[in-house]
Amino acid sequence: MTTPEPAPRATPGAASGATPRPEPLPVVLAGARGHGRWHLANIRRLQEDGLVRLAGICELTPLTEDEYEGEPPEQSADFGTLLESTGARIAVVCTPIHTHTDLALAAAERGVHLLLEKPPAPSYAEFRRMADGVAAAGIACQIGFQSLGSHAVPAIRALVADGAIGRPTGIGGAGAWVRPEDYFRRAPWAGRRRLNGVDVIDGALTNPLAHAVATALALAGSTRAEDVTGIETELLRAHDIESDDTSCVRVTTAQGRPVTVAATLCAERADDPYVLVHGTSGRITFWYKQDRVLVQRAGHGPEELHFGRTDLLENLVDHLVTGAPLLVAPDATGAFMKVVEAIRRAPDPAPLPAGAWHRVPGENRRVVPGVDGLVAAAADTLSLYSELGAPWALPAGQAAPGSARQSGEPSAQQSAPHPPKEVSTR
Numbered sequence: 001m002t003t004p005e006p007a008p009r010a011t012p013g014a015a016s017g018a019t020p021r022p023e024p025l026p027v028v029l030a031g032a033r034g035h036g037r038w039h040l041a042n043i044r045r046l047q048e049d050g051l052v053r054l055a056g057i058c059e060l061t062p063l064t065e066d067e068y069e070g071e072p073p074e075q076s077a078d079f080g081t082l083l084e085s086t087g088a089r090i091a092v093v094c095t096p097i098h099t100h101t102d103l104a105l106a107a108a109e110r111g112v113h114l115l116l117e118k119p120p121a122p123s124y125a126e127f128r129r130m131a132d133g134v135a136a137a138g139i140a141c142q143i144g145f146q147s148l149g150s151h152a153v154p155a156i157r158a159l160v161a162d163g164a165i166g167r168p169t170g171i172g173g174a175g176a177w178v179r180p181e182d183y184f185r186r187a188p189w190a191g192r193r194r195l196n197g198v199d200v201i202d203g204a205l206t207n208p209l210a211h212a213v214a215t216a217l218a219l220a221g222s223t224r225a226e227d228v229t230g231i232e233t234e235l236l237r238a239h240d241i242e243s244d245d246t247s248c249v250r251v252t253t254a255q256g257r258p259v260t261v262a263a264t265l266c267a268e269r270a271d272d273p274y275v276l277v278h279g280t281s282g283r284i285t286f287w288y289k290q291d292r293v294l295v296q297r298a299g300h301g302p303e304e305l306h307f308g309r310t311d312l313l314e315n316l317v318d319h320l321v322t323g324a325p326l327l328v329a330p331d332a333t334g335a336f337m338k339v340v341e342a343i344r345r346a347p348d349p350a351p352l353p354a355g356a357w358h359r360v361p362g363e364n365r366r367v368v369p370g371v372d373g374l375v376a377a378a379a380d381t382l383s384l385y386s387e388l389g390a391p392w393a394l395p396a397g398q399a400a401p402g403s404a405r406q407s408g409e410p411s412a413q414q415s416a417p418h419p420p421k422e423v424s425t426r
Contacts, residue, residue, distance in 0.1 A: 033067075148332075174263075272287045
């Protein structure tokens with residue numbers, strides 16, 4: 001049952017006929033270290049604007065005054081109790097992937113609305129358990145794919161619909177990032193596919209470069225689970241980890257247009273990730289971290305466009321106060337979760353042969369020579385690494401066992417057991 005919305009409280013000016021401004025909505029942040037620091041800063045920004053009030057922080061180890069840069073609000077390691085004691089209206093959940101579903105449902109049981117960090121769950125079964133649970137509770141849930149708040153996304157869709165690049169033929173995505181070896185030791189779940197028998201699926205495509213996958217699917221108009229008809233994966237690793245650090249995926253959509261995304265955390269040089277919309281008479285490149293778009297089409301010179309973006313927490317507040325539509329509701333990430341499920345059910349990532357990578361002296365990181373070009377070529381040609389001739393890649397056309405092409409939606413029995421309720425830094 002949803003907690004009733006409190007009526008707006010009168011503010012100065014109400015007596016003279018001015019519209020009263022609603023009180024700031026109390027927010028609890030679960031996971032305030034690591035990436036949670038970004039959410040903490042964002043909540044403070046919206047607090048200064050009078051939209052929210054940080055009412056509590058949930059961490060296994062409380063933040064110190066030095067970490068918080070002042071006296072923290074109420075803190076507790078017990079998420080449910082903290083929601084109740086603070087009267088939270090919104091919970092921002094930025095905790096390990098395998099804790100998302102249980103924490104989301106704990107909020108839903110208390111009528112607390114959610115901003116849930118991506119990826120929303122480590123398996124499709126856990127995703128459905130979360131999405132069905134929050135829907136039954138009647139709460140609003142926003143999934144934290146910040147790139148989908150970019151105003152470039154609807155603008156690109158409009159350009160494609162208007163025929164600016166002819167008939168769309170496919171979507172490519174490229175992410176060439178640099179991560180030190182310490183990145184995979186930042187938390188017990190980092191670089192893991194499973195932890196204590198529970199799915200984690202912390203791979204390049206499912207976590208650090210998940211935005212590339214979700215944004216490519218969004219620009220393809222294929223965001224719901226039923227939009228996916230097939231998935232091929234090539235998962236590899238240069239590091240001594242369980243998950244993939246160099247991988248690619250090709251999604252076949254119900255529209256018949258492929259979506260291919262290639263990613264690595266072992267690039268020679270770090271580059272901004274992008275999504276590339278291919279058409280019969282042009283293409284559109286979207287650097288989603290920059291909200292920057294390049295339109296190239298026949299008969300026109302290249303056109304560069306810059307866009308703003310709507311913050312997802314701000315959009316959630318707007319939804320609760322005015323009824324504005326949510327930008328990234330759970331069902332709008334169903335196709336992304338089908339990709340996560342295909343990666344979860346694929347064979348464990350293959351280690352790259354010793355000669356395929358090297359350490360960078362003095363930088364504590366591993367590099368796969370030539371992978372930057374392969375990532376770009378995959379997005380440009382919609383090909384997998386093996387089809388581009390990478391000697392270390394899997395055989396061409398090998399599909400992930402249990403992918404959407406080979407089997408239907410996984411049952412709950414195929415997923416790992418429910419994870420324990422745990423909160424720690426992402």
